[in-house]
Each structure stands twice: as C-alpha cells, then as structure tokens.
Amino acid sequence: AQSVTQLGSHVSVSEGALVLLRCNYSSSVPPYLFWYVQYPNQGLQLLLKYTSAATLVKGINGFEAEFKKSETSFHLTKPSAHMSDAAEYFCAVSELGSNYQLIWGAGTKLIIKP
Amino acid sequence: DGGITQSPKYLFRKEGQNVTLSCEQNLNHDAMYWYRQDPGQGLRLIYYSQIVNDFQKGDIAEGYSVSREKKESFPLTVTSAQKNPTAFYLCASRRQGAGGELFFGEGSRLTVL
Numbered sequence: 001a002q003s004v005t006q007l008g009s010h011v012s013v014s015e016g017a018l019v020l021l022r023c024n025y026s027s028s029v030p031p032y033l034f035w036y037v038q039y040p041n042q043g044l045q046l047l048l049k050y051t052s053a054a055t056l057v058k059g060i061n062g063f064e065a066e067f068k069k070s071e072t073s074f075h076l077t078k079p080s081a082h083m084s085d086a087a088e089y090f091c092a093v094s095e096l097g098s099n100y101q102l103i104w105g106a107g108t109k110l111i112i113k114p
Numbered sequence: 115d116g117g118i119t120q121s122p123k124y125l126f127r128k129e130g131q132n133v134t135l136s137c138e139q140n141l142n143h144d145a146m147y148w149y150r151q152d153p154g155q156g157l158r159l160i161y162y163s164q165i166v167n168d169f170q171k172g173d174i175a176e177g178y179s180v181s182r183e184k185k186e187s188f189p190l191t192v193t194s195a196q197k198n199p200t201a202f203y204l205c206a207s208r209r210q211g212a213g214g215e216l217f218f219g220e221g222s223r224l225t226v227l
Contacts, residue, residue, distance in 0.1 A: 036218075107156050
C-alpha cells in the first residue's frame with residue numbers, strides 16, 4: 001500500500017535560516033505530490049503540487065519542493081525562515097491505483113526561533 | 115468568493131448525543147471528503163463522496179454517518195456510537211480526475227463533555 005513518511009514530527013530553525021522539511025513516498029509509479037500548510041485551528045492550505053511537469057515546483061510564501069524519482073522524495077525548502085512560517089506542514093500523494101485518493105503524511109510542526 | 119464553509123466552528127456535546135457538522139461548497143466540485151484530525155496523527159479519512167447520492171466509507175467510518183443529497187452539501191453526523199468523538203473535523207472538496215488538489219474548510223472542533 002502507498003505510504004508517505006515525513007521525517008521529524010517537529011523541526012526547529014532560527015529565523016533567517018534554511019527550512020528543510022522531508023517527505024518520502026512509497027509509490028512505484030510517478031505519483032501526484034502535494035504540500036499543505038496548516039495554521040492553528042484552521043484548515044489546510046495548498047502550498048504547492050507536483051503533477052509530472054517540472055521537477056522543481058515553486059509554491060506560495062517562498063516555498064519550493066523538488067521531485068526526485070530515484071530517491072522517492074519530495075522535500076520542501078525555503079531559503080530563509082520567517083516567524084510567520086511557524087505552522088504544521090503536511091505532505092500527501094495520490095495515484096491512479098487508489099482512484100487518486102490522497103495518502104497523508106503525519107505532519108511536521110515547524111518551529112521558528114527568534 | 116468560492117470556497118468551503120464549515121459550521122459550527124466550535125461545538126460541545128454531551129455523551130450519548132448525536133451531532134451534525136455542516137459542510138457547504140460553492141466550487142462546483144463533484145468530490146467531497148470528511149477527515150478527522152487528532153494531535154500527532156495527521157488526517158484520517160472518515161467518508162467521501164464522488165457524486166450526488168453516493169458515498170463511500172473511509173478508514174475510520176465507524177460511529178459516523180453522511181448524506182449527499184445536493185452537490186454543494188455533505189453533512190457529517192457524529193453518532194453516540196463513536197467512542198472518542200472529541201477531535202478537529204475537516205471537510206474538503208476537489209474536482210475529479212488526476213492531480214486535483216483538495217480545498218479545505220476552516221474546520222469544526224467537537225468537544226464531548
């Protein structure tokens with residue numbers, strides 16, 4: 001069965017430092033990949049998605065992610081963290097075999113230190 | 115503006131009571147979903163519907179029920195059979211087909227007293 005692994009339930013970075021949130025998936029076929037952000041007591045908002053076009057995907061708020069098929073990874077990065085980036089981030093994957101249902105990672109809470 | 119509206123935002127219920135969470139969308143999406151979110155457990159699928167008058171159980175459907183009488187509406191009832199209903203509930207919708215992303219409502223937080 002398809003699975004998504006987000007390494008680290010909590011990631012802490014200093015303001016201005018690089019943000020790297022890791023996501024690995026288990027699909028054997030090229031999937032569709034998504035990153036979402038959730039602020040406390042709110043719904044999820046799409047940051048970016050990969051749908052088999054460019055492997056480097058740019059999203060909102062300065063985030064980007066790179067699809068690496070050989071590593072089955074879709075890590076999320078941002079060059080310089082801002083206090084407003086503090087939130088929980090979810091990686092998700094969908095594929096044809098599951099009728100495109102989304103399989104979710106457990107989430108990574110990003111903490112920004114001043 | 116198009117979007118998904120969930121209500122109520124906060125809800126308190128006594129044990130043994132059923133409660134219904136509302137979800138309305140004006141995005142003209144065919145598919146709608148209900149997720150449950152607990153701390154540290156990510157999102158778990160309760161029910162989903164890909165077309166009016168049809169819906170399927172997700173991973174944790176026990177103790178929940180849904181209906182899909184209109185394209186725009188997908189209410190979730192948390193019944194007294196749900197043993198641990200205190201959670202954050204999220205409704206989402208998306209267009210059918212490959213690569214379509216989910217659009218989420220703001221969520222409903224249910225607390226059982």
